[in-house]
Amino acid sequence: MNISNQAAIHATQIVDGFQHIKSMSTLEITPDNMATFHQFLDLLSNEHGSEFADNVLAQPQIQKIKPGIQQLFSHASSLYERHWAERIVASDDPNEVLGNEYPYYKHYQRATGLEINAIHSLADTPVKNVLMVGSGALPLTTLALHNSGLKVDNLDINGPDLLLGQQVCQSLSPGNEMTFIHNDICQQGNLAQYDVIWLAALVGDESLKNKIIAHLFEQMKPGSQLVVRTAYNLRTLLYPSIDEQGLAPFQLKLKIQTYADNFHSILIAQKPV
Secondary structure, X not given: OOHHHHHHHHHHHHHHHHHHHHOOOOOOOOHHHHHHHHHHHHHOOOOOOHHHHHHHHOOHHHXXXXXXXXXXXXXXXXXXXXXXXXXXXXXXXXHHHHHHHOOOHHHHHHHHHHHHHHXXXXXXXXXXXXXXXXXXXXXXXHHHHHHOOOEEEEEEOOHHHHHHHHHHHHHHOOOOOOEEEEOOHHHOOXXXXXXXXXXXXXXXXXXXXXXXXXXXXXXXXXXXXEEEEEOOHHHHHOOOOOOOHHHOOOEEEEEEOOOOOOOOEEEEEEOOO
């Protein structure tokens, strides 16, 4: 079977999986629902080659449902984060819940470890102050940055998620001095104080990301770095993605394409000095 026929079959499987999830009476975090979601996510694995992925993405039926998949994944991700955030906050041993019960803890350790090592390696001067945009209800990146010795501010447009994320940080790292800002990043000033800004993968849709990048470039100081979590290949069906060209006039410094269970890819850019 040639690659075009294989891609058409795979596209049909993606459509069927999406329609099955949409048909659920309620979208709740249950073992059965999570098994269904994982089966669907397996269809969008980064392990598929670029030629195959391009053929799948070119299918008209996939282009038609792409916005719906991204909306569904964003909603499901928010529910999942809130579910685990509430469990952590309610627990007598929050670090036990995070380290031994939360399924993606090691993934976040690996992903943030890559990013932290990269920004230190690329920096012209020591990195001290950072901003996490889209910190959310379960700010595991925030905690990793804080635990690595960085001074962290958090920003999210969703007030309840921001408050829950602050409670999570207090539970896991009592007495931390992190700041939590409820705002739209496109309305946020004072960005020149940061050495690095992290942009979460689900912040803004594909059209809004261009506006965000333009605002960050205008506000950030020369020499500062921007870490953008994005996607490639079939994972672009989950995340609003941005490519190297979309980062201009930032200068791209590093591109990391992750595979298997690492959902997002990483672009690191710098505002020219």
